Amino acid sequence: MLKALFKKQFRELAALFLMDRRKGKARSRAAAAVFIAFFAVMLVGLAFTFFTLAKGILLSVSDEMMFLYYFVMGLIAVAIGLFGSVFNAYATVFEAKDNEFLLSLPIPPRKIVFVRVTSLSLLSILYESVVLVPTFVARMMYRGVTLLGAINSFLLFFVLTALVVALSLALAFVVAAIARKVKRKSLVSVVLSVLLFALYYFAYFRAQNAIMRLSQMTVVPKAIKTWLFLFYHMGWAAEGKAASMAIFSGISFGAFFLAYFALSRFFIRFTTSKKSFSVQGKKGKIRVRKKGVALFSREIKRFLSSPNYILNCAFGTLLMLAAGVFLFVKAKSLYALIDSLRAVLPKSGGAIVAMPIVFLAAAMNDLTAPSVSLEGNKLWIVRSLPVSSEEVFRAKILLHLVLTLFPALFLAAAGCYAIRADALTALISIFGTAAFVLFSALFGLTLNLVKPSLDWTSENAALKQSPSVLISIFGEYFIVMALAALYLPFAKVLRDETYLAILLFLFAAADGALALWLKKVGTKKFESLG
Amino acid sequence: MLEIKHLTKTYGSKKAVDDVSFSVGAGEICAFIGHNGAGKTTTLKCAVGILGFDSGEISIDGVSVSKDPIEAKKRIAYIPDNPDLYDYMTGLQYLDFIADVFSISEEERKEHIARYGEALGLSKEEIAAPVSSYSHGMKQKLALISALIHSPKLILLDEPFVGLDPKASYVLKEIMREFCAQGGAILFSTHILEVAEKLCDRVAIIKQGKLVTYGKMEEVKGDSSLEDVFLELEA
Numbered sequence: 001m002l003k004a005l006f007k008k009q010f011r012e013l014a015a016l017f018l019m020d021r022r023k024g025k026a027r028s029r030a031a032a033a034v035f036i037a038f039f040a041v042m043l044v045g046l047a048f049t050f051f052t053l054a055k056g057i058l059l060s061v062s063d064e065m066m067f068l069y070y071f072v073m074g075l076i077a078v079a080i081g082l083f084g085s086v087f088n089a090y091a092t093v094f095e096a097k098d099n100e101f102l103l104s105l106p107i108p109p110r111k112i113v114f115v116r117v118t119s120l121s122l123l124s125i126l127y128e129s130v131v132l133v134p135t136f137v138a139r140m141m142y143r144g145v146t147l148l149g150a151i152n153s154f155l156l157f158f159v160l161t162a163l164v165v166a167l168s169l170a171l172a173f174v175v176a177a178i179a180r181k182v183k184r185k186s187l188v189s190v191v192l193s194v195l196l197f198a199l200y201y202f203a204y205f206r207a208q209n210a211i212m213r214l215s216q217m218t219v220v221p222k223a224i225k226t227w228l229f230l231f232y233h234m235g236w237a238a239e240g241k242a243a244s245m246a247i248f249s250g251i252s253f254g255a256f257f258l259a260y261f262a263l264s265r266f267f268i269r270f271t272t273s274k275k276s277f278s279v280q281g282k283k284g285k286i287r288v289r290k291k292g293v294a295l296f297s298r299e300i301k302r303f304l305s306s307p308n309y310i311l312n313c314a315f316g317t318l319l320m321l322a323a324g325v326f327l328f329v330k331a332k333s334l335y336a337l338i339d340s341l342r343a344v345l346p347k348s349g350g351a352i353v354a355m356p357i358v359f360l361a362a363a364m365n366d367l368t369a370p371s372v373s374l375e376g377n378k379l380w381i382v383r384s385l386p387v388s389s390e391e392v393f394r395a396k397i398l399l400h401l402v403l404t405l406f407p408a409l410f411l412a413a414a415g416c417y418a419i420r421a422d423a424l425t426a427l428i429s430i431f432g433t434a435a436f437v438l439f440s441a442l443f444g445l446t447l448n449l450v451k452p453s454l455d456w457t458s459e460n461a462a463l464k465q466s467p468s469v470l471i472s473i474f475g476e477y478f479i480v481m482a483l484a485a486l487y488l489p490f491a492k493v494l495r496d497e498t499y500l501a502i503l504l505f506l507f508a509a510a511d512g513a514l515a516l517w518l519k520k521v522g523t524k525k526f527e528s529l530g
Numbered sequence: 531m532l533e534i535k536h537l538t539k540t541y542g543s544k545k546a547v548d549d550v551s552f553s554v555g556a557g558e559i560c561a562f563i564g565h566n567g568a569g570k571t572t573t574l575k576c577a578v579g580i581l582g583f584d585s586g587e588i589s590i591d592g593v594s595v596s597k598d599p600i601e602a603k604k605r606i607a608y609i610p611d612n613p614d615l616y617d618y619m620t621g622l623q624y625l626d627f628i629a630d631v632f633s634i635s636e637e638e639r640k641e642h643i644a645r646y647g648e649a650l651g652l653s654k655e656e657i658a659a660p661v662s663s664y665s666h667g668m669k670q671k672l673a674l675i676s677a678l679i680h681s682p683k684l685i686l687l688d689e690p691f692v693g694l695d696p697k698a699s700y701v702l703k704e705i706m707r708e709f710c711a712q713g714g715a716i717l718f719s720t721h722i723l724e725v726a727e728k729l730c731d732r733v734a735i736i737k738q739g740k741l742v743t744y745g746k747m748e749e750v751k752g753d754s755s756l757e758d759v760f761l762e763l764e765a
Contacts, residue, residue, distance in 0.1 A: 284658035286643075291630060291633065294626070294627050294630030294631055295631075297627070298616070298619075298627055301618050302618055304618075380580055380614075381615070383578075384579070385631045386600045387631055388600055527582065528582060
């Protein structure tokens with residue numbers, strides 16, 4: 001029985017590499033090989049980054065404080081392991097699609113849990129290895145290791161995995177329990193993702209400095225011994241201290257077995273407890289709208305229902321607003337920066353630098369590029385209703401404009417304020433931004449009509465992997481950068497406002513051409529989608 | 531009400547529907563029967579205007595589906611075999627969306643939602659719940675209410691009885707009869723031949739894209755059952 005369960009579990013793991021989630025089909029051998037090679041290269045690249053960090057710590061930490069080496073690197077390994085494993089634990093243990101199916105078969109729940117936890121542990125080892133392998137290699141290369149230290153370092157792979165799996169199961173349990181209670185899951189997901197994103201950047205900019213400061217310490221702070229007691233012993237365990245190894249292993253394995261037995265004991269109760277809200281809503285109120293408003297409202301509801309759609313296609317909105325505030329606050333220092341460019345751009349007041357940046361920020365939003373694909377298997381609804389394709393397009397474009405135009409104009413205004421643009425330059429910049437945002441909306445929709453992908457099994461395939469999305473984002477980046485670069489040969493003769501006026505004209509002309517294409521050809525393409 | 535003349539639709543080199551012609555008059559229920567892949571869904575989708583076709587003509591209440599699709603769609607309601615509805619809406623939001631598109635007044639939609647909701651066994655609280663929490667049968671019921679909310683002249687249904695509980699199935703048959711008694715027309719595909727035999731005035735049988743028989747139910751089946759006729763034609 002266990003053999004069959006493991007076989008199924010490993011097939012699931014293998015499917016991560018061998019299945020194309022976008023198409024819901026198996027990858028060809030060549031495509032699978034390329035995917036695995038890409039994954040391996042990514043892991044090696046990450047490992048090399050950690051190797052560099054490990055080397056930096058090793059060269060600055062004193063012999064008396066060597067525990068700090070594994071203390072820091074172990075903490076990073078736990079963070080990386082948790083980052084990957086919490087999601088896995090949530091998706092493959094608590095919310096696995098086949099939980100109910102397996103429980104309907106004559107299999108003891110503890111066996112299901114055993115196989116799932118084993119699979120989780122293997123993936124966790126993989127994630128931690130990206131940190132622990134270079135940590136060990138760097139240690140051998142730059143400071144050498146004792147035999148006991150080498151044995152303990154090897155054993156740490158397993159001990160750390162036990163700790164990570166225990167923590168992952170606990171966190172995933174909390175997440176799953178909250179997710180079952182929370183109604184507005186998409187909102188919670190978006191807020192959590194934005195917080196994680198902010199945390200990542202905070203850590204990215206601050207962590208290295210903090211780690212280097214930590215590694216140069218000569219006295220162990222009391223806080224480490226008390227609050228990070230476990231990792232303190234992990235650091236000494238890797239140095240060959242048997243007592244620390246015993247403490248660290250005992251607690252880690254203790255936590256692991258506690259989590260495992262608790263999960264085995266309550267697996268049925270948790271997985272079969274009522275999953276979602278009952279099919280009972282508060283008595284709603286009928287709202288009468290015009291057809292166009294109803295279609296637009298449909299787009300908004302679609303957008304707000306999907307954290308992936310919000311984060312992948314409208315993150316620029318948040319960034320533009322934040323960047324606009326930043327520009328208003330830091331206008332003085334930015335003006336000094338722009339002033340220093342006068343040697344290269346003698347005729348420019350800075351708008352030719354600021355506006356392409358505004359355009360690039362606006363290009364981060366690509367709401368229309370997956371919008372046709374996102375109709376998926378529900379396309380029949382609009383296709384069977386008495387609404388024209390143009391009305392459907394209008395609603396999609398309007399969603400893009402509402403979420404992109406206002407923040408883009410705010411950012412453009414902040415940019416004009418920061419560079420102290422004159423009224424004419426500001427006016428052209430504002431209109432230029434509007435023309436670009438409209439171009440972005442029309443361009444994305446056009447691409448999606450040319451390359452729609454309606455037969456996806458995972459929404460992410462339409463949002464992240466479809467050609468229209470990739471071409472839309474990178475195509476717009478390329479266009480903006482090429483147009484900005486084209487200014488350089490004329491930098492000594494053309495003023496900002498003249499060049500921006502040319503850009504405004506170009507984007508307005510492109511808007512007209514794309515709108516015409518959508519009306520004449522795009523509608524036919526949309527109507528041919530069955 | 532529905533007139534299909536020489537309809538032909540190909541997918542690549544395969545003819546899914548081959549020169550099919552038949553009609554459904556006002557006040558009539560017509561069953562559309564055929565084995566899996568015979569061309570029923572393709573024909574229905576062409577009639578709704580979801581799929582374009584290679585040749586032929588389809589008109590609804592005298593309005594050409596290919597020449598004036600919006601006007602034609604105003605007269606019809608369509609429910610596919612597996613109604614994937616917007617799961618990011620509540621049932622009521624979905625009904626509101628459909629009613630908005632058809633410009634149905636608040637009073638009318640209130641009355642229709644209450645009437646058909648009660649008849650099909652979908653409570654106000656259930657209608658107000660997210661579509662994502664619905665079972666297959668509940669989605670089917672919601673799709674039926676959305677089809678009836680704008681009082682269409684023609685309803686096209688693809689396997690409407692699949693997933694419905696016995697009571698809802700009975701109610702649907704009653705609704706279909708009442709709808710036709712008031713001058714509406716219905717074309718529906720089904721594999722349940724007993725239902726077709728009892729409920730329908732006309733029957734069209736399609737095989738490998740070609741219409742093999744069409745006519746009044748009594749004329750088609752004669753003294754035998756519809757099942758016998760169908761099996762004989764399929765042999």
